[in-house]
Amino acid sequence: MNAALFPDVIVNGETIPAASIAAEAQNHSAPKDKPGIAWRKAAQALAIRALLLQEARARGLEPDPEEMAPGRVETEDEALIRALLDQALTIAPVTDADVDAEWARDPERYRSAPLWDVSHILCACDPRDAGQTEMAGTRAKAILARLDGSAKGFAAAARESDCGSKASGGHLGQLGPGDTVPEFEAALRALTEGGMTPAPVLSRHGWHIIRLNASAPGQVLPFGTVRPKIAQALEKAAWTRASRDFVETLAKAAQIAGASLDPI
Structure with missing residues (x-):
């Protein structure tokens, strides 16, 4: 490991070793060709955590872990940070006027889920098997070529589907967000009414x-x-702003090396 590129982080004299940052980096997203971004995110997260824990201990706070969910209890560090933020942050209550103004800003944002009436033809395969995937993909392309963009023969072509829906011409009925795998839904959202995918779509089940x-x-x-x-959204946003401002205040009075708290 190049110490210049991936240094330890030091927060007010407390060292966070590079090994800890490397472990934390697995929890942060980054482009495959830019692992340094995940490293910087991890270094920043651990530096903020160290700042908060140092402040909590300086205030003499004691951890009192709570059960967050069945079988999930806070660690002592998590309990300390929660206690600190509960003590340090003052959030103005959300008023009726605040809610009215947020609604009036764009009522169109608040909609019920859409519904899609969908049919499909499945050429099943295990995407982890390259040979199987190629054969199923070739089969799907051949079916699509016969359809030539027309819906007239879809029900007949669906008899070749590997899905139980072939008995009803490939009809899946009405679907909403989250009812299908992400790859299927993403392709579905791109279609106009009466439209068909221009190429087969691969999911964990095969080609659609x-x-x-x-x-x-x-x-x-x-x-x-x-x-x-x-x-609830306004309260969460206010809490996020207040906690960010609090961390910035701590950071201005701190000595930090090896990490930046600027947005990444």
Whole structure:
């Protein structure tokens, strides 16, 4: 490991070793060809954690771990940081006027989920098997070529599908967000009503030829329905801003080497 490129981080004299940063880096996303971004994110996260723990101990706080979910209890460090933020942050309560203004800014953002009426043809394979995937892909392309963009023969072609829906012409019924695997849904969202995928789409189940028979966009929800959601979002945003400002205050008074707290 190049110490110049991947140094230890030192926060107010406390050393965070490069090995700890390397382990943390696995929890941060970065382009495959730019591993340094994940490293910088990890170094920043651990530097902030160190700052908060140092401040909590300086204030004489004691950890009191809470159960976060069934079988999931806070670590002592997590409990200390929570106690510190509870003590240090003052969040102004969200008012009715705040919620009204946020709603009025763009009511179109608050919609029910869309519905899609979908048919598909599946050429099943295990994507981890290159040979199997190639053969299934060739088969899917041949079916798609016969269809030539026309929906007229879709139900007949669906008899060759490896999905149980072949008994109903490939019809899957009405689907909403999250009802299918991500690759399928991403392709579905790109289709216009009556459209068909121009090329087979690979998912964990195999190759799909997808047709969007009809769609119903989500409806704008009544204010009374979304009001609690808006209030919760405003509270979360206020807490995020306050915690960021608090960390910036700690950082200005700290001596930090090997990491930057600037946005990455």
